Amino acid sequence: MRRQFINDPQEHVREALDGFERTYPHLVRWNREPSYVARATPPAQPKVALVAGGGSGHEPLHAGFVGSGMLDAAVPGAIFSSPTAIQLEAATRAADSGRGVLHVIKNYTGDVMNFGIAAELVSADGIEVERVLVADDLATDAPEGTGPGRRGTAAVLVVEKACGAAAERGASLQEVAALGRRIADNARTMAMALASCAHPGESEPSFELGPDEVELGVGIHGERGVARVPFGTAAQLVPQLVDPVVEALGLTRGDEVIAIVNGLGATHPLELSVVFRETALLLEEAGITIARQLVGPYVTALDMAGVSITLVRADAELVELWDAPVRTAALTW
Amino acid sequence: MVSDGLLDAAAARAWVDAFVGVADAERGALGELDRRSGDGDFGSNLQTSLTRARVELASATGATPAEPFALLSTAFLNTGGTSGPLYGMWFRELSRTFGEAEAVGLDALAAAVAAGTATVQRLGGATVGDKTMVDALAPAGDALAAAAAAGDALPEALRAAALAARAGAEGTAELVARRGRASYVGEVARGVIDPGAVTVALFFEAAPGVSAS
Numbered sequence: 001m002r003r004q005f006i007n008d009p010q011e012h013v014r015e016a017l018d019g020f021e022r023t024y025p026h027l028v029r030w031n032r033e034p035s036y037v038a039r040a041t042p043p044a045q046p047k048v049a050l051v052a053g054g055g056s057g058h059e060p061l062h063a064g065f066v067g068s069g070m071l072d073a074a075v076p077g078a079i080f081s082s083p084t085a086i087q088l089e090a091a092t093r094a095a096d097s098g099r100g101v102l103h104v105i106k107n108y109t110g111d112v113m114n115f116g117i118a119a120e121l122v123s124a125d126g127i128e129v130e131r132v133l134v135a136d137d138l139a140t141d142a143p144e145g146t147g148p149g150r151r152g153t154a155a156v157l158v159v160e161k162a163c164g165a166a167a168e169r170g171a172s173l174q175e176v177a178a179l180g181r182r183i184a185d186n187a188r189t190m191a192m193a194l195a196s197c198a199h200p201g202e203s204e205p206s207f208e209l210g211p212d213e214v215e216l217g218v219g220i221h222g223e224r225g226v227a228r229v230p231f232g233t234a235a236q237l238v239p240q241l242v243d244p245v246v247e248a249l250g251l252t253r254g255d256e257v258i259a260i261v262n263g264l265g266a267t268h269p270l271e272l273s274v275v276f277r278e279t280a281l282l283l284e285e286a287g288i289t290i291a292r293q294l295v296g297p298y299v300t301a302l303d304m305a306g307v308s309i310t311l312v313r314a315d316a317e318l319v320e321l322w323d324a325p326v327r328t329a330a331l332t333w
Numbered sequence: 334m335v336s337d338g339l340l341d342a343a344a345a346r347a348w349v350d351a352f353v354g355v356a357d358a359e360r361g362a363l364g365e366l367d368r369r370s371g372d373g374d375f376g377s378n379l380q381t382s383l384t385r386a387r388v389e390l391a392s393a394t395g396a397t398p399a400e401p402f403a404l405l406s407t408a409f410l411n412t413g414g415t416s417g418p419l420y421g422m423w424f425r426e427l428s429r430t431f432g433e434a435e436a437v438g439l440d441a442l443a444a445a446v447a448a449g450t451a452t453v454q455r456l457g458g459a460t461v462g463d464k465t466m467v468d469a470l471a472p473a474g475d476a477l478a479a480a481a482a483a484g485d486a487l488p489e490a491l492r493a494a495a496l497a498a499r500a501g502a503e504g505t506a507e508l509v510a511r512r513g514r515a516s517y518v519g520e521v522a523r524g525v526i527d528p529g530a531v532t533v534a535l536f537f538e539a540a541p542g543v544s545a546s
Binding site for chain 1: 374407410411412413414415418419421422456457
């Protein structure tokens, strides 16, 4: 039995967006109908605009990354549901400052389709759109052409950060898109849950785990993972996330990465720090350098207890873009 | 309304109204099909689209046959999920192909349906046999094209399209999904007809003169 701070499940997302806008009035503006979050102040110079979006329930993604150095607009759907094409069209039109719009899309059928429709709707008016598809979740890896492909999860924030920095410096739409695709190609994620999440207004989680079980390969929607493994110490659990990612990316001694230890919603910062420590020790042992890291709840699955670990192969250019100034609700430096 | 082999504004509006009515009446059954083969949100998404469609249609001017399809398109594009937006783009192609014409003939309708189906296939990535709405759209389009080539009358062509769409929808029962949410459940959905394809059949069955036969 779980309890939540909630009024009406149907209004939960809109009430949260209202609260978010009230929290960061200097950073964001919430357009109510159609619903999207834009920067409070448009960029001073025309630049490539970045628009991301997807289902709600992953906060602070994506609205928490709207601001200078990152996104121009974020488009929230209902909980775990794609935003509509009409929302995405409106956000794309609003964000465009004449140099084109980059759609950053997590790979889900509904998101891909609605972003695609929005691109088609605005192209009729000469707005140029490119897309970066983020598909980093190793748990859903399958041979090409056999299904919807890997899900998009926490790697999306690296794409948003680096592409946002490049756009801010005046890179062209094609350059920003190529950068985003290169990052997405070189990023993989693996996640595990200690407890699943409950939808707003529901008291039961989407799946139950026994006291000795951990769900390996979960996504960010409370869906079942790919395997149940025994619960254990952090030192026993973390390698089950790190090792497959290292292998999938073909990382070897001397390589550099950006590492993200991401809380899925209900995992405490103390635990996340312990998970990061285990990650750092493992990579250190393998001779892989963590060039930059981020630890915290950034891409969540409501109140799921668990973590995802994302590694992105890094080079000097990516690190430099990562270090560029950013000022958003969830990421500022 | 479809006199002189033409679909005029009033006939188009009657078609769209009839479709909205029958889809609303069937949405419980469609939702049940989706619960057995997908993720169960088809019925509620359809309801959202139809409610919005009624609001949009209330402001129609009735000037062209394109208009009710354009309003239907906006309503469906305003919906979550995947099938709603695809219907939205399909209706949009109908309205775009009809343009400003005061009445359209079988050739224009066949071209519009072909364009709409091509758009749905491009955006959704589905082909015939993937257990999606395309399994009803494609045969309906083929029937219209064949009727146009044979010089058939419009009501006759619409009846042929409705029969083809219904047969295509029924045929999805034997298919295993490769696209859409049903692809996640695979074999479990075998034996269940695809609600997206059934909705297409309902649309063509709602065309002027079809149900009267």
